[in-house]
Amino acid sequence: MPARRPPALADLPPMKTFVTHRVTPPQRSNAAIAQDFLDLAFQMESGRSLPYMTRFEGPITVRVTGPAPASLEPDLAALLVRLRREAGIGIRRVAADAPASITIEFLPRSQLQRLVPQAACFVAPRVSSWEDYRQSRRSGEVDWTTLPVRERVAIFIPGDVSPQEVRDCLHEELAQAIGPLNDLYRLPDSVFNDDNFHTVLTGFDMLILRAYYAPELHNGTTRDEAARALPRLLARLNPRGERIGGGDLMSPTPRVWIDAIETALGPGTAPSQRVAAARSAVEIARTQGWRDTRLAFSLFAFGRLALGQNNGETSLAAFLEAGQIYAAHPVTRVQSAHVAMHIAAFALSAGQPDTAVLIIDDHLDDVQNGENAALLASMLLMKAEALDMLGWHREAAAIRRDALGWARYGFGSEDEVRERMAEIAWLNPAQSD
Structure with missing residues (x-):
């Protein structure tokens, strides 16, 4: 460990949280959004087709059971307000012992992953408790493709993870509990994307949910029926999308690319195999002729994994190319920030703290708008380290304290905060000599 040890958790500043949300409307044409809607609503992540739409009828109620963390209350309340205001969905919370459309149950992560090892959190139909799910998980009861209408759905979230991870699970799983069940890697501005760059529901996501509960659609709507209704529906809900050209339709994502990404980033695979994947x-992305977020994400994943194999030059080249692709589009500023953090780390470890500060400062607003406290804390800690290298110790101390407030939300435990601080401190060449 470096000589400068992180403070004890009791000495850390109060936890910082995001109190306002900046709503950014979708930047694509309604023609493209209609295709996105169809692919989200009529297919599952596994690739299985859904024969028709299902949704809740009438007001939706939500209850919380199990040992929920303290951070849940404000985050859930804020999410429900956004769903009512931005998506027009009638949803409210009820008491834990009341009947509810959606049950959010908290349990230890180890208990959840004993049954579903690869899931950070998940949603299941026709059940209202973990015990219900345990008894039904091998039956057709929890098969979404046999569901005629949504009446009871349960969301399972670990209660012993960081506040940010709890919030991220709330946004993704509640959106799937009430809306589309699929994720699409091609979406640059959505939680409905397994790249996990966006962690809270975006303006695009809220538009998709508003369309999902529009009166033009209903339980039993088929893909063809939805395709006929969507042009007029989206023109009503998103008039600005009518003024955007329709040349932004993206090619389908082949399963072979998805399998490669899942092998690279999933658990239980040897490091060399992950790099190869x-x-x-x-x-595959280059063969497809992509210059969109899918090529950029492939390069980002490759850069991170190559770095773990001590292949710094290859890693940096991948990050730089990914950054160029993301920087070309204003809708991918959050993705650019993730890449920028890695490039700033290279600058810091190369003894270029002034360059690291410039890179970080260029992306802090985007990280703040994306409400990613873990990334924000990491970038601020990196900036503080760079300022120390430049001899600006008072400024560094103030920024480091600010970073630790965000770290409490983003990483949660004292051990996680210490580990991240130690990793960043070691980027300083003076610490690793």
Whole structure:
């Protein structure tokens, strides 16, 4: 560990949280959004087709059971307000012992992953408790494709993870509990994307949910029926999308690329195999002729994994190319910030603290708008380290304290905060000599 040890958790500043949300409307044409809607609403992540739409009828109620963390209350309340205001969905919270459309149950992460090892959190139909799910999980009861209408749905979230991870699970799983069940890697501005760059529901997501509960659609609507209704529906809900050209339709994502990405980033695979899978994803993306977020994400994944294999030059080249793709589009500023943090780390470790500060400062607003406290804390800690290297110790101390407030929300435990601080401190060449 570096000589400067992080403070004890009791000495950390109060936890910082995001109190306002900046709503950014979708930046694509309604023609593209209609295709996104169809692919989200009529297919599952596994690739299985859904024969028709299902949704809740009437007001939606939500209850919380199990040992919920203290951070849940404000985050859930804020999310429900946004769903009512931005998506027009009638949803409210009820008491834990009341009947509810949606049950959010908290349990230890180890208990959740004993049954579903690869899930950070998940949603299941026709159940209202973990015990219900345990008894039904091998039956057709929890098969979404056999569901005629949504009446009871349960969301399972670990209660012993960071506040940000709890909030991220709330946004993603509640959106799927009431709306589309699929994720699409091609979406640059959505939680309905397994790249996990966006962690809170975006303006695009709220538009998709508003359309999902529009009167033109209903339980039993088929894909063809939805396709006929969507042009007029989206023109009503999103008139600005009518003024955007329709040349932004993206090609389908082949399963072979998805499999390569999932092998690269999933658990239980040897490091060398993960690097090979990420390299394969890059090659597939280039073969497809992509210059969109899918190529950029392939390069980002490859850069991170190559770094773990001590292949710094290859990693940096991948990050730089990914950053160029993301920087070309204003809708991918959050993705640009993730890449920028890695490039800033290279600058810091190369003894270029002034460059690291410039890179970080260029992206802090985007990280704040994306409400990613873990990324914000990491970038501020990196900036503080760079300022120390430049001899600006008072400024560094103030920024580091600010970072630790965000770290309490983003990382949660004292051990996690200490580990991240130690990793960043070691980027300083003076610490690693």
